[in-house]
Amino acid sequence: METNLILEGFKFMGLGMTTVFVFLLIMILCMNVMSYVIHRFFPEPQVNEDPKLKTQQNNKKIVAAISAAISYHRQG
Amino acid sequence: MKNILIKFLTLFVLFTSASLFANEHVVTVEHKVSTHKEETYQTKPFMQMIDGFLESTGIVALIHPDPNELNAKGEKMSDFHKGIGRVIMVLVTFLLFWLAIAKGFEPLLLLPIAFGGFLANIPVAGIAGENGFLGVIYQMGLSNELFPIIIFMGVGAMTDFGPLLSNPKTALLGGAAQFGIFGTLVGAVALSQAGFVDFTLQQASAISIIGGADGPTSIFIATKLAPELLGAIAVASYSYMAMVPIIQPPIMKLLTTDAERRIKMSTLRHVSRLEKLVFPILVLSLAILVLPESTPLIGAFMFGNFLKESGVVERLNDTLQNALINITTIFLGLGVGSKLAADQFLVPDTMFIMILGIIAFSVGTATGVLMAKLMNMFPGHKINPLIGSAGVSAVPMAARVSNKVGMEYDRTNMLLMHAMGPNVAGVIGSAVAAGVLISIFK
Numbered sequence: 001m002e003t004n005l006i007l008e009g010f011k012f013m014g015l016g017m018t019t020v021f022v023f024l025l026i027m028i029l030c031m032n033v034m035s036y037v038i039h040r041f042f043p044e045p046q047v048n049e050d051p052k053l054k055t056q057q058n059n060k061k062i063v064a065a066i067s068a069a070i071s072y073h074r075q076g
Numbered sequence: 077m078k079n080i081l082i083k084f085l086t087l088f089v090l091f092t093s094a095s096l097f098a099n100e101h102v103v104t105v106e107h108k109v110s111t112h113k114e115e116t117y118q119t120k121p122f123m124q125m126i127d128g129f130l131e132s133t134g135i136v137a138l139i140h141p142d143p144n145e146l147n148a149k150g151e152k153m154s155d156f157h158k159g160i161g162r163v164i165m166v167l168v169t170f171l172l173f174w175l176a177i178a179k180g181f182e183p184l185l186l187l188p189i190a191f192g193g194f195l196a197n198i199p200v201a202g203i204a205g206e207n208g209f210l211g212v213i214y215q216m217g218l219s220n221e222l223f224p225i226i227i228f229m230g231v232g233a234m235t236d237f238g239p240l241l242s243n244p245k246t247a248l249l250g251g252a253a254q255f256g257i258f259g260t261l262v263g264a265v266a267l268s269q270a271g272f273v274d275f276t277l278q279q280a281s282a283i284s285i286i287g288g289a290d291g292p293t294s295i296f297i298a299t300k301l302a303p304e305l306l307g308a309i310a311v312a313s314y315s316y317m318a319m320v321p322i323i324q325p326p327i328m329k330l331l332t333t334d335a336e337r338r339i340k341m342s343t344l345r346h347v348s349r350l351e352k353l354v355f356p357i358l359v360l361s362l363a364i365l366v367l368p369e370s371t372p373l374i375g376a377f378m379f380g381n382f383l384k385e386s387g388v389v390e391r392l393n394d395t396l397q398n399a400l401i402n403i404t405t406i407f408l409g410l411g412v413g414s415k416l417a418a419d420q421f422l423v424p425d426t427m428f429i430m431i432l433g434i435i436a437f438s439v440g441t442a443t444g445v446l447m448a449k450l451m452n453m454f455p456g457h458k459i460n461p462l463i464g465s466a467g468v469s470a471v472p473m474a475a476r477v478s479n480k481v482g483m484e485y486d487r488t489n490m491l492l493m494h495a496m497g498p499n500v501a502g503v504i505g506s507a508v509a510a511g512v513l514i515s516i517f518k
Contacts, residue, residue, distance in 0.1 A: 008277060009265035013258035016512045017251075023366050023508045024251040024501065030358055031244040035351055044348045 192413015256440025370511025
């Protein structure tokens with residue numbers, strides 16, 4: 001009877017470790033497939049530098065216009 | 077203006093008359109209660125009252141325990157557990173206070189647990205009993221395994237799977253470290269076979285889950301399989317998790333060569349938002365297909381993570397990460413503390429649980445490191461074996477330890493983010509291992 005108990009422990013170990021590894025291996029596989037699919041079909045929109053530059057230039061123009069208006073107002 | 081004044085006055089008159097009526101009502105009720113009391117209360121001489129009071133003090137209760145006093149489960153206790161045992165347990169909780177405050181050992185949980193233990197060992201008051209407030213807290217959320225699940229949601233909301241997604245194969249390290257759980261299970265069974273203790277297979281499994289180095293999982297399994305050992309298991313689990321920076325480095329250094337400790341890992345690639353959003357659903361779906369028994373834990377964990385990664389429910393995410401997890405931690409700690417009553421904690425089993433717990437941690441650390449060395453034998457990017465130890469969960473402490481040990485040998489070697497991969501995989505791994513144990517005893 002008593003030796004059975006340790007044997008049971010080893011059975012638990014076999015089943016448990018197998019399940020953990022099988023689960024994680026499937027998970028790794030799925031993760032790789034998922035990132036391949038996502039990068040292939042749903043790539044993140046590329047961040048363009050141009051619009052930023054444009055807005056910066058626009059901002060400069062606006063600042064220039066405002067300061068011109070202020071100085072005109074003060075003179076007037 | 078006049079109109080408003082009139083309205084105000086009418087309201088005032090109404091209100092005062094209403095409260096007068098209410099007062100009269102209360103007076104009549106009180107009167108009834110007091111007459112009722114007079115009927116049952118028997119007058120006693122003053123000396124007898126003093127005697128009775130002295131009989132009910134804590135000092136008397138500790139020195140001459142009431143022979144009819146029952147423990148939280150309604151069973152009789154030995155005089156040792158009622159008297160000196162309680163004093164010892166109070167000293168044990170003081171030791172836990174010291175560890176939490178002076179040494180910074182997981183104070184967020186150890187302090188509520190220790191104070192709960194302090195309260196649970198008060199004679200006469202029966203705070204941990206069925207009707208005491210600790211007993212009520214225990215019934216409310218621990219005996220039905222609710223609190224650990226809520227904690228898991230909060231942990232999920234705090235977890236970033238980015239490092240794991242950018243280097244998926246490190247998940248295997250988190251799997252290898254679960255060997256600590258099953259190795260300890262065999263150890264616990266062997267101990268009881270050798271005749272030192274008498275652990276059933278359920279108890280042995282509940283103890284071995286300490287090796288998962290994950291507090292909520294340990295508590296979840298312990299309440300399910302062996303609630304009588306909950307106090308010892310939770311204390312062992314949290315105190316060893318706090319001691320990870322002491323336990324792990326010697327084992328890591330013993331098992332690795334100097335060259336291995338200096339391995340630099342390639343930088344992690346960028347992980348897109350969509351990947352992070354799909355991941356929780358992916359893992360949960362796998363858990364549903366492979367091991368539904370593990371879905372309470374994994375489901376709660378992934379729920380929290382999904383809310384966080386969705387990016388549209390910042391308020392819920394914030395509540396999960398802060399308010400909810402804090403409130404639950406207080407109740408969980410007190411509820412676990414109620415199991416530190418002398419009659420449940422001061423038993424030989426506790427000592428063996430402490431020993432088995434540290435073995436579980438060490439074995440898990442060692443197998444994680446060895447797995448990394450094994451993976452390095454295959455072609456591909458090399459892994460620094462120091463991150464293998466982070467495969468025992470203990471997020472994020474174990475990952476920090478990997479980083480610290482790595483920096484000791486090469487100041488420029490940042491392993492923290494690399495170690496977070498196996499670290500969070502370890503949480504998934506121990507939840508799966510827990511699911512296996514539950515499914516066996518179903």
